[in-house]
Amino acid sequence: MSASLTDSSRLAAGQPAGATGSPWTGPVVVLVALGVLGQSWLGEVARASGSLSAPLWYLTLCLIFVPSAALIMSPRLGDRGRVWLTLYMAMALLATRFVLYPNQFAYHDELINYRVLLTILSTHHLFHPNSLLPDTADYPGLQVATAGLHQLTGLSPHLSGIVVLFAVRVVMTLAIVRIIERITGSVPAGCLAAAIYATNPQYVFFNSQFSYQSAALPLAFFGVYVVSVRREPGRLLSIVPGAAVVLAVAASHHLTSLALVLVLWVWYLATRVTRRPVPRLLPLAVVSVLIVAAWTWMARAVIVPYIGEITKNNVLTIVHLATGGGGHAFFSDAAGDKNPLWEEVVSLLSVLLIACTLVPSLLLAVVRYRRLTAAALVLFAIAAIYPAVPAGHLASVTAEISDRAAGFVFVGLGFIVAAWWLRDEPFHRHARTSPFTVARRPWVIIAGLTVCFVGGTVLSGPDWIYGPGRYLVSADNRSVDQLALQAANWEGRYLTPGQRTYSDRVNGSLASVYGNENVLTPLADHIQEGSVSNLLLSPDRTPDQALACSIRLRYLIADQRLATSLPHLGIYVDNGEFQYGQRTSPPTPSTLTKFDDARDAQRLFDNGAIRVYDLKDMPCVPSK
């Protein structure tokens, strides 16, 4: 494959040897910074006005991505400058997350993982249960690195987390550049692949969060890169660095470690097909299986039910779709908030563009498979999974899984598109007349990248999810406002810690993180969400006291604002809650205040929106 690619010197034709600059480098560096400033300004305006302007949000993101991508593809920029600019773009895109939320983690997954970090810092040991999502306690890689940095540098836990996220973003970006460069022999191909990777739906948003996958994915890429680093051949000890990275991945995220093992084995099998062995690959693949199997065995008590639950939900959803059941509404959240039409169009266009590129690229792999290296074959195979990403959006449950798969799939996609675009020779023997062939003008690839970047980001969620604004019901970041934080901080200061507590999704997360309470969840406490959620969501008061007694509930946190709208994420508390999937209107206000009338229930906190009840003295049998 390497012979078929445009090399760096050709792309840089007309540039004196060794030159790395372009007159546009400086202005682009400033434009990117202005993009970050624009995002910061938008966050400030959104906090004051209550809404984040989606067109301006995308525009400022494009201010970072488009000039960078254009310069990366410029023949006037040398290889070294190209790599640094790619990294700068990646860092700037990550920085946009932190200028929107500069002082705290606000997203549900971030709060879950932050809980693990706080537990490590308070107990000084790992693997303490995390009721919000039990498996995160058994995969604490990100939190361990953050705790280490916090304790070595004295930075706050939040800032340490940000530093770790920047470090792993460096790893992710440069690993992609170098891996693709090693396969193709072309730095521009590596940089283009990294730019294409930035168009995946998880890049700007989900994989920038303080969440275990955000660290595991870059480390998995790093593991592959480490395999390719030249060391003393023939020494079995030389697999130690690779095995160390695999262990770090295994300690960070379950599915990513499984995916890494799979990639290493597929890569090894591909070397058998191509008959070009890669040194140390087989021993590392074997060791990786042992490491991941051992870690999974240690975490089996939490990981098996968790993966089982995900698998069951996905299979049921697929069966439901296959038997003619309805999917979820596209480009619309559960409360009825719709993406604007232009976003839908760009998003669909991006899927179409990628699909159009995928077909000829895979054809290339089939036609020329004898010339491909084993690594290239693996990346082609990974890219071939792409149709599952948009197809997964037929249902909300499968959308989550397919979107997360994008983090892997787009490495392959980046490679094949870069290889296809920067090829040196005709794509195949009919290339000159083939409808698959497009003129390789820079503006075509820049326009394509821009559409895919915006379209991919649209796919990752509704507009409100990207930044601050007025309070929205059950909307992760948009539900974490001063009132919710005030209640959670009060709980942490004045309530008995570690008590069995029940609340909605957002206030429950905050009660766990800042309130230090043991928030009950189906996965951790085996409660039946269908019945327990009656405490918050059902107007029927009859079973409440017996129900609260049966689960030994101490604190109930009720947010009256749940009565103002349907939940934007489809649930008030969790999957399977009261009227799950059938709800057409929010609970009545009196439902959320019904514990005011429960005998001996104490309302200890009231800030106008959130009430905290202590049920310690409540009798188990309702009074007559």
Added chain:
Amino acid sequence: MRPVEVIVRLALIAALPAVVAVSPVGWVAAPVALVAIAATAELAVRPYADDPASRLLLVCGAVVTVLILAGLALNLLPWGLTRLTWAVAWLVISLAVLVWRRGSATDLSWLRGLGRPRGPGLSLGLWMTAAAVILVGAVLLAQAGVRNWDRKPVLAFSVVSRTTQSVVVQIQATSITDRYRIVATRQQNQPGHYTSKPFTVAAGGTGVQLEEQVPLSGTGQWSIDLQSGGTTVRKLLVVMGATAGGQQS
């Protein structure tokens, strides 16, 4: 490795446990610690990377990996992951790397070129300085936005402690100025009533926190209202004395 470099590296290695022990202000401790960590990592990965970008990749990847593995190892010790154990662990790692890479001298010849930038290098330097200023502005603007957001009006009323005869209630307010009184009433038509003197809450953007003791003589459930102009704006419910049938031990 020349003696001067060994001394500098040993000083850096010692600096990290020193900042952990002394705990100076964050803006001193963090840069010293980060430089010490980066210097050790760079020395460890140096033979495997021949260009700065690859070296940066290996440094970041190695630091995160080693932090994770070191944390897993520290977890096996009875003391666990504390500032002290982290500092000792990093000290051991740094010294091991220094011994391992004792033959690898640092080439600082590139520093000589930095002193006299001109032409495209100078121009790019100016652009980069402008970008850095803009990025710092972005961070400051973001923090200012959060500070403004935190100043929005909120009023919380809560029970923070209790005795057998009274409770202490707290009023936590931000950007609110009003005159209130606390009215406690015993529920279920039993005798018992308390009304506090009117008091003013004058909360600016940084907020205030007031605490008031409310005497509640008599067992059973009490309602404690925070009233403004005769209207209840916040309400608490407390149970005084032991009750039968409680579910918690």
